[in-house]
Amino acid sequence: MIINYIGPDDIIRKKQEYLIPCVYHFYKKPMQIVRGKMQYLYDHTGKQYLDFYGGVSVMNAGHCNPEIIEKICSQIGTLQHTTTIYLTQPIVDLAEKLFQITPQTLKRSFFCASGSEANDGATLLAQLYTKRHKFIAVQQGLHGRTRLTMNLTGIPMWRTDPYPLSDIVHIPAAYCYRCAFGLTYPRCDLTCAKHIGDIIKNDDFAAFIIEPIHGNGGIITPPPEYFQIIREILDKHNVLLITDEVQTGFGRTGEMFAIEHWGVIPDIMTMAKALANGTPIGAFITNDRIASAYTRPGASTTGGNPVSATAALATIDVVEKYQLVQRAKELGDYFKDKLKTVQQSHNLIGDVRGKGLMLGIELVKEDKVPAAEETDYILEELKDRGILAGKTGISRNVLTFQPPLIITRNNIDQVVETLDEVLSHTQK
Template sequence: MNYIGPEAILQKKQEYLIPCVYHFYKKPMQIVRGEMQYLYDHKGKKYLDLYGGVSVMNAGHCNPEIVEKICAQVNTLQHTTTIYLTQPIADLAEKLSEITPGNLKRSFFCASGSEANEGAALISQLFTKKSKFVAIEQGLHGRTKLTMNLTGIPMWRTDPYPSGNVTHIPAAYCYRCAYGLTYPNCDLKCARRLEDVVRDGDFAALIIEPIQGNGGIITPPPEYFQLIREILNKYKVLLITDEVQTGFGRTGKMFAIEHWDVVPDIMCMAKALANGTPLGAFITNDAVASAYTRPGASTTGGNPVSATAALATIDVIENYRLVEKAKELGDYFKNALNDLQQKYRIIGDVRGMGLMLGVELVKEDKIPAFDETDNILEQLKDLGILAGRTGISRNVLTFQPPLVITQNDIDHLCMVLGIILSKVSDG
């Protein structure tokens, strides 16, 4: 194929795309091929992908077992929409009822995480007959009008006319506590703030990521969700967990909320659900589902190709024990990052679970190391390693790789990162 190269793509992008569509790197590359945990640019350079398309490619890029089933489905039936009966969407709904926690059973399929969160918000209002929502500062829930208002990250709240129906409370960001307290002596004040908000009685639901991805891999302490659940039950407010980034083995459990032994009323998913094939969904229990009876549909949601891709993806995750692998490799990876933290003062905090890890980079007095993070990300790319960059101050190096990576991949990253950090520290 005749690749036009990064410069020509940038020129077309600047001329034909809306300016909000941004990209990583000062000198971006043209990605043309993927193979499990690797990506390749138009010149054939190989990159170890430790970001997974932002927590999407859990089963690996172009996983041959998934690709084979997608191609077979495309050659048979590509699209009919939900007004006709097809088997993959029903089989997928059945499978999700089996692998999600507790009494979650009934699914609605759409094409993205934003739509899934939007639908979850709608059904929570239908069930509770209440209008307001609580969300978490530093959370990210989508690009639609409502989900942008639910989002608690300023750079993603583009809407100049925000809704008055959303109240944000502080995140469980122990490294930078909003109240200046220290865990565990804080009495989980960030969680207790929820009761101050919902006691007015008109809140339909709290929407929350079990681990905040774009917020900087913010990971709540062990008691957090039990307290959240207790408060919500007291005031009859639903719990919506946004597992768009954390789902399907990413954190060492099939779904991250399982680390806290809490069952949500509604769970949202996308991204890794179909390993990059566009598909979103929310799943709920029989009681909440019973409130949504008027006709509803998503033209491409749960189409035969995407549903087949999702079923194949779940098969790969289960057959190759990728959930257990994420736990084992995640523990190894986190320990290696903690070792780097002991050597380099620029690493202020290491957090996360499984293969969803963040390294917050700071200067003196915890001042966010914004420029340094940008520089490190660029150097990693030049040396053939792709990572993420998240957090309110964009100073968290983020690792959300395909779950098919190896211990050797982790060792290679830590070696390269150590070399880069030593130069940054010397500078």
């Protein structure tokens, strides 16, 4: 089959003419991606790229995974859409499966089409249950594109709303490399966690929403005691805990859900992205008690449609069948050790952090000055050498790795060797 690709220049021309300007892209010299196969992507010239960003933590089971695609195609050919006002089986089978794989008491799900919707719905549920209206979020958090979730987001570049809501308070993240309180772990006595107690005293807060690991915030990973302290304070004030697992879910961090690393059960959990391995879907899940507050009729036209629900079931099946959670842990430990070895040879790497296959290296100059330009250069050079990574952080100076969980040790070695070479050129 002969396909005439229009190429990057014409795509950019059409974007500039027909899309809203906020739709941006990576790279000074971008490529047109036309095909994917497991951990690889291919551009319009046939060049192969090792994808170590996974569509921003989406393709946990790999691009165009044949076992998932087969089930999606079968469902599309049978029944594509009805909405939730009619009875179909995939949506309830998926809800049952989520009950089986999420932490303990979480049982009742609501399905939508994106992570933004999931977070928006979770906050609504928190308000219905607590009969309170305020929220606490994190300065380095990202929660979506709806008006509410954009305001819950703390990262300035993603908060484009010129009229922010006044019912949201942001607190500093557990960012040990750049502690907002000028302290050092563990002598800090987890001041960042205990600070939330000062915020919620005698006020009308419904919930605290947080990503267990802040993806776009720069792979910020809290210390072991953090969530236990948070949980105790929230329980004391009857404030709910919402964990946003949109980026961290379905094996990404070496647990099925990242919050499991900290041994805490959230009141509400949200998910999307890797839930259906690229097929649009979002969901939030809670316990029986909290779910009982949401009784007025609610629906999502495409939420939990037969195709998306089937894709999610197929994805979870692949994650379990091939033990991708354990694979992410083992390969993540291997990758992180390799990155720390590279760090010893390059002063540009200030910090290596993350869990499983959700890792980031913060690039800095003297006195921890963010090396944003260097990050852009390295990202471009890796791309030219056939490797795709991401960049995150408030200052856009964190090189981020969130590959499909089906990668190999040889893939990791290739990335590490190439990164080491690029860093050597960068620092000359």
